[in-house]
Amino acid sequence: MKPITHSRRDFLKATGLSASGLILGFPLQIQAASQPGDLPFEPNAFIAISPETGITLTIPVPEVGQNTRTALAMILADELGADLQAVNLHQAGPRNDVGQQMAGASAGLKRAYPVLRIAAASAREMLITGVAKHWNVNPDRCHTDNSQVFGPDGQSMSFIEAAAYGGNQSVPNAPTLKLASDFKYIGQDIRILDAQEIGMGKTQFAVDALPEGVRFAVLLRCPVLGGKLLEFDAAAAGKMRGVVDILQVGDKVAVTATNTWIAMEAAKRVRAQWDEGEYASESTKGILARQKAALDNPAETRVAQGDFESAFATAPIQLEQEFSGPFLCHSPMEPPNCTAWFHKDRVEIWTGCQSLNGLYEALPEYTGLPHERIACHQLRIGGGFGRKLDHDFIIEALEIAKLVDYPVKLMFTKEDDIRHSVYRAADRYRYRVGMDLNGYPLALQEINCQRARSWRDSAFTRYFKHAERKFTRLDLPLVTGPLRGPHDNVSCFTQHSMIDAMADRAGIDPLDFRLALLGDQKVFRLLGWAEPPAEDPVMANLVRIIRDRSNWKGDPSYGYGIAYFEKNQSKVAVAALAPKAGGSRPIEKVFVALHCGRIVNPLSARAQMESGVIDGLAAALYQRIDVQDGRVIQKNYQDYPMLAMPECPEIDIFLSPSEAEPKGLGETAYPPTMPATISALADATGRRTTDMPVFG
Amino acid sequence: MLRFDFLKPKFIKFLFLRGSTKDCRLYNQKRERIGVIMSSIDLTINGNLHPLADVDPAMPLLWALRDELGLTGTKYSCGVGVCGTCVVLMNGQAVRSCILPVRAASTAEITTIEGLSKDGTHPVQEAWIEEDVSQCGYCQGGQILSAVAFLEQNPQPDENSIRQSMATNLCRCGTYPRILKAIQLAAGKKTVS
Structure with missing residues (x-):
């Protein structure tokens, strides 16, 4: 495919990029997008149509396996009236004219959906107007379908031909969007468009970029965070055949070689002396002691509502419990990597980065070059889970590439990936809860050791008239950052474990107890509660769906566990079933009910639910990162296990129909699977795990 | 340590140790002595x-x-x-x-x-598309080839033997339910999806 130029693209401007969401502003002035016959027809930054390009959609959002590429192609095809199979996909590198370019916070599709619909509807109206003029017919009586414009008297013209007439039309100010009833693709099960190429090994991932003359690099980093390189002896490594350069890069040593294996072997032979610095005595045990001390004397207090202390003091039932989650790392199958090549006056970069808006902003600083001298190619990402939101691996590759005159591919070995990650922070939560004799929640205190996302907006405090939250932000010996559902993937476990403890103490079934918390009329009245603690009919409905589909507590040979989770208006409820007799699968069945607005591609939505469940099971059952002498102990999949196929449960998924705008779903099933799993095992065995993971 | 404290590029110095022909010869002599050439x-x-x-x-x-x-x-x-x-x-x-x-x-x-095939039409490749297996896709080449070798030896496998045979093919995205279905499909044992 011919590369698409960036000309004429700057009239579609992203006017607001914020952490909370994207507001993409279309300029009010109407301007000609291109001259008659000027091809390709590029009505905006997303779409190009010409005989050379075909119908090409620029995909702004990084593809990490969430299948945004297919979903965006479906949206384009529907609004434009194109044949889905005829849409070519062009993966955008970091840019400033295509809006949100992040695969994170479950937001990729959610943010792109409204923008792309308007972009595609604009293109449709321009094509129709242009062709209608040529035919001398009323444009209101024309329509598009199957990549063609159809006229009132049986005329038709392919989009490729029509592109020549669409270009001289003004960009519509407020194009008319299609009705959902006219969607051909959105809402249907559409298989991943890249499937055949992936199955043939043709798909280019970031790691597959091999520019002419590329050398392969591995970095030796201090095993302790923040350590300084004192000296190193590269004599033995330097003698290895195939080693090209051994370079000091800040406090790291880079080995470049004619292939990755030689670089890895040579790096093992570099003898480095480190000043390991302030974290060298850190350990998992030491962190636990500091966490406990921090829970006793939290640094900050915020009152969510009411007066916790007096309400707790007078509560007929008082509970106090602690729960914790360990450090985790993402460990995607494709370890972080980046290829960079400094030419005389420009740089070329090949990578797979989840946060391209941030990368665009930062590249001039990282490279020392202005944007026009930077070419950054974004390739498919072999798994991200938040790891590739960070730019550390891109910065490191650039640091090495600056020192040499050949292209360098920096590869993290799996050991590097696990030992130099951006970890999900270990955290510990202490709860004090007061209830009345009917189990009605009265007072809550939640204390933890990392910064809470928001003081007032806790999934838990909403059930209590008197609630306060306290925290201390501990300095940790590992770099910490987002991992699938950050902020929530420890607290969802701790909060639902506490809800289970409350239900247990009050003698109420944990599912019924949750229905009462969520305001299910029938249930909270039966429990003798005067009013519901909260009203969340959508979540309550998901819980009822799960109850019915799982035949809740209907089979005495299973232990049952339930939890739910909400993020950015996506809601999901999960039930897990653990066989009491044990067996090869700790959890045999999982039931998921999801409500996340309109589901663009149910087949992909199910895949994301399956993914979140399987990921959540591994985290609940096995995964932990430990620190000893300041170093991460785990090093590969043997001691940092993934769930494997023999343990994979049957997963039943219910997708709740909705006409609302799509919300995110990539993260949603992960957090609640952990508490549901642990509760199911507690129900099956009578022993409850308070510190994840179960088998660790 | 905060996440972004660590992102400041810093160059103290760099050492240049391009492997010379002489070094390579010495290395090879040493490798030969220990039996690797x-x-x-x-x-x-x-x-x-x-x-x-x-x-x-x-x-x-x-x-x-x-x-x-x-x-x-x-x-x-x-x-x-x-x-x-x-x-x-x-x-x-x-x-x-x-x-x-x-x-x-x-x-x-x-x-x-x-x-594996010229045009992606090996039955296992086709089953992978049919069951919409891939997420990120990075591990799928290894998964497909493992399934091909397994099905050669076990043309009519039951579910348990598929699960066991694929036990050491990890997928971080969690595509196992669909891998299982795709192998069953390729084996001619269609399951209800």
Whole structure:
């Protein structure tokens, strides 16, 4: 495919990029997008149509396996009236004219959906107007379908031909969007468009970029965070055949070689002396002691509502419990990597980065070059889970590439990936809860050791008239950052474990107890509660769906566990079933009910639910990162296990129909699977795990 | 330490140690003394002969495929033979190319994912599309080839034997339910989806 130029693209401007969401502003002035016959027809930054390009959609959002590429192609095809199979996909590198370019916070599709619909509807109206003029017919009586414009008297013209007439039309100010009833693709099960190429090994991932003359690099980093390189002896490594350069890069040593294996072997032979610095005595045990001390004397207090202390003091039932989650790392199958090549006056970069808006902003600083001298190619990402939101691996590759005159591919070995990650922070939560004799929640205190996302907006405090939250932000010996559902993937476990403890103490079934918390009329009245603690009919409905589909507590040979989770208006409820007799699968069945607005591609939505469940099971059952002498102990999949196929449960998924705008779903099933799993095992065995993971 | 404290590029100095011809000779002499010599190896990959000159015979096949021959369909992940991402077929058997010395592959017929079929129409490849297996897709080449080798030996497998045979093919995205269905489909045992 011919590369698409960036000309004429700057009239579609992203006017607001914020952490909370994207507001993409279309300029009010109407301007000609291109001259008659000027091809390709590029009505905006997303779409190009010409005989050379075909119908090409620029995909702004990084593809990490969430299948945004297919979903965006479906949206384009529907609004434009194109044949889905005829849409070519062009993966955008970091840019400033295509809006949100992040695969994170479950937001990729959610943010792109409204923008792309308007972009595609604009293109449709321009094509129709242009062709209608040529035919001398009323444009209101024309329509598009199957990549063609159809006229009132049986005329038709392919989009490729029509592109020549669409270009001289003004960009519509407020194009008319299609009705959902006219969607051909959105809402249907559409298989991943890249499937055949992936199955043939043709798909280019970031790691597959091999520019002419590329050398392969591995970095030796201090095993302790923040350590300084004192000296190193590269004599033995330097003698290895195939080693090209051994370079000091800040406090790291880079080995470049004619292939990755030689670089890895040579790096093992570099003898480095480190000043390991302030974290060298850190350990998992030491962190636990500091966490406990921090829970006793939290640094900050915020009152969510009411007066916790007096309400707790007078509560007929008082509970106090602690729960914790360990450090985790993402460990995607494709370890972080980046290829960079400094030419005389420009740089070329090949990578797979989840946060391209941030990368665009930062590249001039990282490279020392202005944007026009930077070419950054974004390739498919072999798994991200938040790891590739960070730019550390891109910065490191650039640091090495600056020192040499050949292209360098920096590869993290799996050991590097696990030992130099951006970890999900270990955290510990202490709860004090007061209830009345009917189990009605009265007072809550939640204390933890990392910064809470928001003081007032806790999934838990909403059930209590008197609630306060306290925290201390501990300095940790590992770099910490987002991992699938950050902020929530420890607290969802701790909060639902506490809800289970409350239900247990009050003698109420944990599912019924949750229905009462969520305001299910029938249930909270039966429990003798005067009013519901909260009203969340959508979540309550998901819980009822799960109850019915799982035949809740209907089979005495299973232990049952339930939890739910909400993020950015996506809601999901999960039930897990653990066989009491044990067996090869700790959890045999999982039931998921999801409500996340309109589901663009149910087949992909199910895949994301399956993914979140399987990921959540591994985290609940096995995964932990430990620190000893300041170093991460785990090093590969043997001691940092993934769930494997023999343990994979049957997963039943219910997708709740909705006409609302799509919300995110990539993260949603992960957090609640952990508490549901642990509760199911507690129900099956009578022993409850308070510190994840179960088998660790 | 805060996340972004760590992102400041810093160059103290850099040391330049380009491997000279003399160094290489010394290295080779040492390698010869301990019984390892660089050699030329011919690999037969997807029916084509690929001569590799001057290669350490202990180097895993994976890196010969990816870095020397540019056959990047075979992927690196764990490097120690536990995840199955790098699986290729050697005389029809699934082997882990990240731990298979290139010398051990020299007399064999190697099939990588690029060579499984000309046009992606191997029944296992088709089943993978039909069941919409892939998420990120990185491990799927190894998964498909492992399934191909397994089905050659077990044309009518039950669910448990599929699960066991795929036990060391990890997928971080969690595509196992669909891999299971795709293998059942390829084996002619359609299940209700």
